Amino acid sequence: MIDLPFDPIRTAIPLFIALVLLEIAAGRFWRAKVVYEGKDAWTSLLLGFGNTVQTALMLGVIATSMMWVYSHHLFEIRMTYWWAWVVLFFADDFIFYWVHRISRERRIWWASHVNHHSSQHFNLTTALRQPLTQLVVGQWVPWLVLIWLGFPPAMIVVQNGVSLVYQFWIHTEAIKKMPRWFEAVMNTPSHHRVHHARNPRYLDANYAGILIIWDRLFGTYIAEREDDPCRYGIVKNLGGFNFLRVAFHEWIAIFQDVARSPKHAVGWLFGPPGWSPDGSRETSDIIKAKWRERVAKTEPAKAA
Amino acid sequence: MDQAYIIQFAVSITAIVVLALVAAWARIPRKVAPLDESSARAVIAEELPDTPVDRVWVDAAGKAAVARAGSEGVVLFRVGDGFAVRSAPWAEVVHATARDGQLIIRFHDPAAPAARFQLSPGAVRAPFAEATA
Numbered sequence: 001m002i003d004l005p006f007d008p009i010r011t012a013i014p015l016f017i018a019l020v021l022l023e024i025a026a027g028r029f030w031r032a033k034v035v036y037e038g039k040d041a042w043t044s045l046l047l048g049f050g051n052t053v054q055t056a057l058m059l060g061v062i063a064t065s066m067m068w069v070y071s072h073h074l075f076e077i078r079m080t081y082w083w084a085w086v087v088l089f090f091a092d093d094f095i096f097y098w099v100h101r102i103s104r105e106r107r108i109w110w111a112s113h114v115n116h117h118s119s120q121h122f123n124l125t126t127a128l129r130q131p132l133t134q135l136v137v138g139q140w141v142p143w144l145v146l147i148w149l150g151f152p153p154a155m156i157v158v159q160n161g162v163s164l165v166y167q168f169w170i171h172t173e174a175i176k177k178m179p180r181w182f183e184a185v186m187n188t189p190s191h192h193r194v195h196h197a198r199n200p201r202y203l204d205a206n207y208a209g210i211l212i213i214w215d216r217l218f219g220t221y222i223a224e225r226e227d228d229p230c231r232y233g234i235v236k237n238l239g240g241f242n243f244l245r246v247a248f249h250e251w252i253a254i255f256q257d258v259a260r261s262p263k264h265a266v267g268w269l270f271g272p273p274g275w276s277p278d279g280s281r282e283t284s285d286i287i288k289a290k291w292r293e294r295v296a297k298t299e300p301a302k303a304a
Numbered sequence: 305m306d307q308a309y310i311i312q313f314a315v316s317i318t319a320i321v322v323l324a325l326v327a328a329w330a331r332i333p334r335k336v337a338p339l340d341e342s343s344a345r346a347v348i349a350e351e352l353p354d355t356p357v358d359r360v361w362v363d364a365a366g367k368a369a370v371a372r373a374g375s376e377g378v379v380l381f382r383v384g385d386g387f388a389v390r391s392a393p394w395a396e397v398v399h400a401t402a403r404d405g406q407l408i409i410r411f412h413d414p415a416a417p418a419a420r421f422q423l424s425p426g427a428v429r430a431p432f433a434e435a436t437a
Contacts, residue, residue: 028332039384125323237383245415
């Protein structure tokens with residue numbers, strides 16, 4: 001097993017609970033912009049718990065893979081090297097950006113990640129609304145590259161935890177904007193609201209984990225606008241709160257599509273969400289193009 | 305199973321239940337007024353901007369609406385303090401089964417298998433059943 005010098009997620013759990021309570025209090029007593037719906041919050045928290053069960057079940061496979069790759073590492077990098085933590089901070093965040101982007105833009109990974117986006121709310125319980133299958137679909141595999149290079153597995157696990165803990169507080173509407181310098185470099189509630197929004201303008205944007213610089217570099221950054229308030233959820237919102245449906249609806253849909261038309265299995269699995277062989281469904285690109293066309297005719301100022 | 309895991313499991317479930325109860329107790333959901341025709345049209349226009357609808361029927365509870373768009377039926381229904389919208393062939397919408405004063409309109413969609421449309425007291429047919437021509 002992997003011995004961690006400290007576990008950022010386990011350490012932060014009391015903080016997560018305290019901040020959820022604080023956010024609810026801010027909405028209830030101080031009229032902050034906070035919206036909670038009981039069933040939605042319950043579903044989000046249950047998914048968070050389910051995610052920890054998934055991690056426990058997959059731990060053996062992941063730890064064994066990490067140790068095997070580490071036994072073939074190229075360079076000797078020790079946890080005591082300060083520069084190694086600096087390099088790892090950027091490398092981990094860079095990998096997170098791409099894994100997050102692919103999990104939004106390719107349906108097999110979206111089937112897992114959609115759980116995190118299916119709430120029509122954006123509050124701190126949404127941060128805990130985690131997928132049940134992201135480890136099964138191998139979203140941890142890209143990090144093995146860092147282990148092969150020589151970063152000890154424990155360092156990777158700690159840095160992953162730090163990233164996850166950082167991303168907790170940005171799931172809120174209570175904080176409008178951070179100072180300008182902070183907004184320029186770091187992922188913030190404003191940037192992440194855009195990522196969770198279903199408005200056509202905001203689809204497929206702001207994939208950052210800790211640093212927003214990756215979105216700025218790779219052309220996926222979109223700023224939040226006051227004239228287009230974020231509406232949360234997915235393009236076709238869920239029709240209820242049934243836990244199993246919430247968790248697995250996209251997997252069921254993929255299965256039905258592949259069963260109906262197996263010769264297009266590759267497209268159904270690895271095409272963008274909304275892809276269909278006859279073009280009868282809408283991908284994000286199509287939704288955005290139609291929106292641009294519509295807004296250019298009616299409200300040209302908004303299309304900018 | 306290790307006792308530490310059992311304790312962790314129990315504490316996690318307790319924390320989830322407490323947080324969910326506090327969230328429900330706070331009563332800070334989005335404020336949603338019962339649907340009327342114009343609000344139903346507004347939601348449909350936002351969700352399906354390229355689908356012009358003809359007539360709109362709102363259910364007796366103000367929680368669902370059905371609109372006709374040519375050969376398609378557009379169904380809007382409350383989910384918590386939000387809405388979901390789905391389309392289905394008009395023929396299927398019109399022939400939805402009524403049970404206990406509710407019309408259950410089914411979709412071929414694992415994310416939203418059905419919507420419930422509350423009939424007016426005493427009604428046995430949907431108000432849009434006549435619009436099949």
